[in-house]
Each structure stands twice: as C-alpha cells, then as structure tokens.
Amino acid sequence: MSLKKLACSACLALLASQTAAQADETHARKAFEIYKTIVEVDTSKAQGNTPRVARYLADELIAAGFSEEDVRVVPKGEFATLIATYRGDGSAGRKPILLLGHLDVVEALAADWERPPFTLTQDAVNYYARGSIDNKFGVAQLTATFIRLRREGFVPDRDLILAFSGDEESGMTTTRMMASEMPELAEAEFALNSDAGGGDLDSNGDAVSYKIQAAEKTYATWEITVRNPGGHSSRPRDDNAIYELADVIKAIEAHRFPVMWSEMTLSYFQNIGEQLGGELGETMVRFAYNPDDEHAAERLRTEPSYVGSTRTTCVVTMLRAGHAENALPQSATATVNCRIFPGVKAADIQAELEAVVANSGAEFELLTEVTESPISELRADVLSAVSKAVHSRHPDLRLITYMSSGGTDAMHFRNAGIPTWGVGSIFMNPDEMYAHGLNERVPIKAFDEALDHWSIIIRELTGAG
Known part of the structure; x- marks a missing residue:
C-alpha cells in the first residue's frame, strides 16, 4: 500500500474515532439532561405530576425523530403512562420486546433529608435525590438509549416498546392497564424491566455479581381487627381489645412459615454462598444442596437480606x-404485610394466619388486590444479550437469577403471560442503596458506566449485535 493510501486510511480511522467519541458524549449529555429534569419533578402519588413527566419524555422522543403516532401519553385517573414504539423492519418475524420502568416515586419529607430531595445535587462520589435510583435512573437511561439509537439510524428487526407506568409505588393501576388492557403490549414476546436486577459491588468498589430478577413474591396486606364492648377506663375488665390483639401479634411473630425453594432459589444460594464465603456463605451452600437442613434454614431466617428467599414472610x-x-378500647387493629412465595395462594396464607391466631373473633380484611405471578424461566437469547452488556464492563462476572422479595411492575406482566426479567443497568454496593429511604443516591461512576448497557442488549436481541 502506498504512503498516500496509508495516510488516507489513518485519517479516516481518526475521523471515525472522533465521530464515535462525539456521539458518545452527545448521548451522555442527553441522558444526564433527561435524568436531572425528571428527578427534579416530585412524582409522588399526591402530586399528580406523572402526566407532566410523561409529556416531557414524549416531547424528547418526538424531537429525536419518533412519530407522534408512536409516542403516546395515556392518562389513568391522576396518573399517566408513556408508551413509545420504536418501529422495526419486521425481518425477524417476531413479536415486540417491552422495556419497563416507572415514572413515580415514594414520598420524601424534605425536613428529614440532608439535601433537598427534589433537586439533583452531588458530591465527589454520588448524585442525590428522591428517585435517583428508583426508578428514574432506568427511565432516563432507556429514553436516552432510544434517542441515541434513532439518531444513529438503527433499525431493529422487530418493534421495541417503552412502557413506563405512573403509579408503581402505590396502586399499580396504570401497570394493570398496560398489562391487561392494551392489546399492542399484550402481544409482546417478553419484557425487560429497568426497575430490578443489576450489579453488586463490594466495599472496595469491585464487582462481585450481576443479578437477573426472574420472579417476585406475591404482595398481600391484611388488617386484623379485634372488637369489644369497651366501657369506662375506671372499670377494667378481663377482656380487652388491645390485650387480645397483642396476643394475636405475638402469635404471628412466633410463627414460622414452611421453608420453600425452587431450582432458581437454590442456584441463587449456591452462587451467592460461594461468592460470599465465611460462615454465612457456607450456610447458603449447605442450604442449596439440602434445603431440608433445618439448621441452615433457621440461620438464613435471621438474615433480613435473605430470609425472603427461603419462605413466605408476614410482619x-x-x-x-x-x-x-x-375509655376501654372498643376495637384494635393490626396491619399485617405478607410477601408470599410464588405458587402459594393468598387465601392459603390467610387460612394459615387464622389458624395461628386461633381467635374466632378476629376479623381478617384483605386490603390489597393480590397478583400472583409465576417464575420466568430465563431464555438463552436474553442471557446472552445481558451477559454481553455486563461483560463489556466486568469481564467474566457471574450472572445469577434471583427472586425479589419486593414487588415491581413485572408481576402484572408475568401474570398476563409475558415473561419478564429485571436487568437493570446500575452497579453499586447494596449497603449504600437508599431507595425509598433518606438521602437516596447513585454513584456518579455508576451512571456513566451504565450508558451503553441498554443499547448493547437491544442490538443483541434484535439481530444487529
């Protein structure tokens, strides 16, 4: 090759490198702009601001080239959802992929925070704000990825659909609407949730695992009420509603629901145990190999982070x-919240609680609409795509499927027959995660390193890897 051609090739390579760097910088700026804007809007349930945030995101997508017909803000009561479709060329002949997130946050009392909860602030390490993790991190990253891919001219081989709910933190009415009342979403092949999963860092900042959420426990809340004729406090009687309720509460405290497991939870304990080591890690491995080991099960019961993976819990x-x-109390009521192992009916848990309480006068009232969702068995194509995204940051890192003790929008999509996996893009130390708590935060490094996560997964899954 002549020196002139070599020089020309070098110039083209340099130009391509500079162009790619500029595109990456543009994507980073847009992701942060979206993140800051939506975090600084209080979208807790009493504020009525999810339509405002949904409209802002819709305008950003339309400005990036998406048609107005493909970007919809759908109201539901005082809330709203965002449904945005990235049209594919249909060459795969396959159904759409849903990409989930939620626009709302839990309340934050400013007087209790060290920083203003609805202003994005930072120090040398973290961004701080309510929703900085849950779930405006995922919403901003997904929206910015759609904008990035559109500007790059990317055409997927099937449709991709953003489905952002408006009240995941409260009634999930918008989630049920999306999962059960929108035919275009019900036709999806599967869904990926930005509000679950993600990587764990140790105290030194080293990545130790990446977890894929494949199941959730069923959420159910009861009120248990004891009634009494009451009377004047100067004339105490042997039967007292508060004392009787105290017996009910102590009986629930003492009760142990049976140990349960699935192949997924046993694999989870084996992997986490081998990674953790020490006495607790060895206990996990023993449990994984023999879930009938009563000593191992009881040891795990004492660990708040892991008891939910071994049994149903009620508190x-x-x-x-x-x-x-x-006056003597005429009634006394306890609220009991249960997280029920998949495959167990809420009615069976109520029956067990009634037997435990052993008080025929205690009234049980189920407060929640119960959604019982199955385990989503992990697919090879999803695992491969997520592995590529994770290993681009942390080569050879172990990926582990798990069951969440909490609840997300995914339960409704699984219940509607759409397999759903939580594959969030954030890596951080779980001990420093304050979602729903005071001074919620995200490491600045974690935000920057997540910028390519969703584009890698999308390209892999739509034939353009």
Missing part, C-alpha cells in the same frame, strides 16, 4: 386502637 407494620384515653 405487623401498623397499629390502630382505642378511641379515648379514659
């Missing part, structure tokens, strides 16, 4: 009793 979370300081 008293609120109390309400009496009507006057100088």
Whole structure:
C-alpha cells in the first residue's frame, strides 16, 4: 500500500474515532439532561405530576425523530403512562420486546433529608435525590438509549416498546392497564424491566455479581381487627381489645412459615454462598444442596437480606386502637404485610394466619388486590444479550437469577403471560442503596458506566449485535 493510501486510511480511522467519541458524549449529555429534569419533578402519588413527566419524555422522543403516532401519553385517573414504539423492519418475524420502568416515586419529607430531595445535587462520589435510583435512573437511561439509537439510524428487526407506568409505588393501576388492557403490549414476546436486577459491588468498589430478577413474591396486606364492648377506663375488665390483639401479634411473630425453594432459589444460594464465603456463605451452600437442613434454614431466617428467599414472610407494620384515653378500647387493629412465595395462594396464607391466631373473633380484611405471578424461566437469547452488556464492563462476572422479595411492575406482566426479567443497568454496593429511604443516591461512576448497557442488549436481541 502506498504512503498516500496509508495516510488516507489513518485519517479516516481518526475521523471515525472522533465521530464515535462525539456521539458518545452527545448521548451522555442527553441522558444526564433527561435524568436531572425528571428527578427534579416530585412524582409522588399526591402530586399528580406523572402526566407532566410523561409529556416531557414524549416531547424528547418526538424531537429525536419518533412519530407522534408512536409516542403516546395515556392518562389513568391522576396518573399517566408513556408508551413509545420504536418501529422495526419486521425481518425477524417476531413479536415486540417491552422495556419497563416507572415514572413515580415514594414520598420524601424534605425536613428529614440532608439535601433537598427534589433537586439533583452531588458530591465527589454520588448524585442525590428522591428517585435517583428508583426508578428514574432506568427511565432516563432507556429514553436516552432510544434517542441515541434513532439518531444513529438503527433499525431493529422487530418493534421495541417503552412502557413506563405512573403509579408503581402505590396502586399499580396504570401497570394493570398496560398489562391487561392494551392489546399492542399484550402481544409482546417478553419484557425487560429497568426497575430490578443489576450489579453488586463490594466495599472496595469491585464487582462481585450481576443479578437477573426472574420472579417476585406475591404482595398481600391484611388488617386484623379485634372488637369489644369497651366501657369506662375506671372499670377494667378481663377482656380487652388491645390485650387480645397483642396476643394475636405475638402469635404471628412466633410463627414460622414452611421453608420453600425452587431450582432458581437454590442456584441463587449456591452462587451467592460461594461468592460470599465465611460462615454465612457456607450456610447458603449447605442450604442449596439440602434445603431440608433445618439448621441452615433457621440461620438464613435471621438474615433480613435473605430470609425472603427461603419462605413466605408476614410482619405487623401498623397499629390502630382505642378511641379515648379514659375509655376501654372498643376495637384494635393490626396491619399485617405478607410477601408470599410464588405458587402459594393468598387465601392459603390467610387460612394459615387464622389458624395461628386461633381467635374466632378476629376479623381478617384483605386490603390489597393480590397478583400472583409465576417464575420466568430465563431464555438463552436474553442471557446472552445481558451477559454481553455486563461483560463489556466486568469481564467474566457471574450472572445469577434471583427472586425479589419486593414487588415491581413485572408481576402484572408475568401474570398476563409475558415473561419478564429485571436487568437493570446500575452497579453499586447494596449497603449504600437508599431507595425509598433518606438521602437516596447513585454513584456518579455508576451512571456513566451504565450508558451503553441498554443499547448493547437491544442490538443483541434484535439481530444487529
């Protein structure tokens, strides 16, 4: 090759490199702009601001070239969802992929925070704000990825659909609407959720695992009420509603639901145990090989981070009793929140609680609409795509499927027959994660390193890897 051609090739390579760097910088700026804008809008349930955020995101997508027909803000009561379709060429002959997130956040009392909860602030390490993790991190990353891919001229081999709910943190009415009342979403082959999964870092900042959420426990809340004729406080009687309720509460506290497992949870404990080591890690491995090991199960029961993966749990979370300081209580009520192992009916848990309480006068009222969702068995193509995204940052890192003790929008999509996996893009130390808590935060490094996560997964899954 002549020196002139070599020089020309070098110039073209340099130009391509500079262009790619500029495109990456443009994507980073847009992702942060979207992130900051939506974090600084209070979208807790009483504020009515999810339509505002949905409209802002819709305008950003339309400005990037998406048609107005493909970007919809759908109201539901005081909330709203965003449905945005990235049209594919249909060459795969396959159904769409849903990409999930939620626009709302839990309340934040500014007086309790060290920083203003609805202003994005930062120090040398973290961004701080309510929703900085849950789930505006995922919403911003997904929206910016759609904009990035459109500007790059990318055409997927099937449709991709953003489905952002408006009240995941409260009633999930918008989620049920999307999962059950929108035919275009019900036709999806599967869904990927930005509000679950992700990587764990140790105290040194080293990546130790990446977890894919494949199941969730069923959420159910009961009120248990004991009633009594009451009377004057100067004339105490042997039967007292508060004392009787206390017996109910102590019986629930003492009860142990049976140990349960699936192939997924046993694999999870084996992997986490081998990674963790020490006495607790060895216990996990013993449990993985023999879930009938009562000593191992009891040891895991004492670990709040892991007990939910071994059994159904029920805990008293609120109390309400009496009507006057100088009157005997006429009623006493305890709120009991349960996280039920997949495959177990809420009605069976109520029956078990009734037997445990052993009080025929105790009234049980189910407060929640129960959604019982199955385990989503992991697919090879999804695992391969997520592995490529994860290993682009942390080569050879172990990927582990798990069951979440909490609840996300995914339960409704799984319940509707759409396999769903949580494959969030964030890596951080779980001990430093304050979602729903004070001074919620995200490492700045974690935000920057997540910028390519969704584009890698999307390209891999749509034949353009």
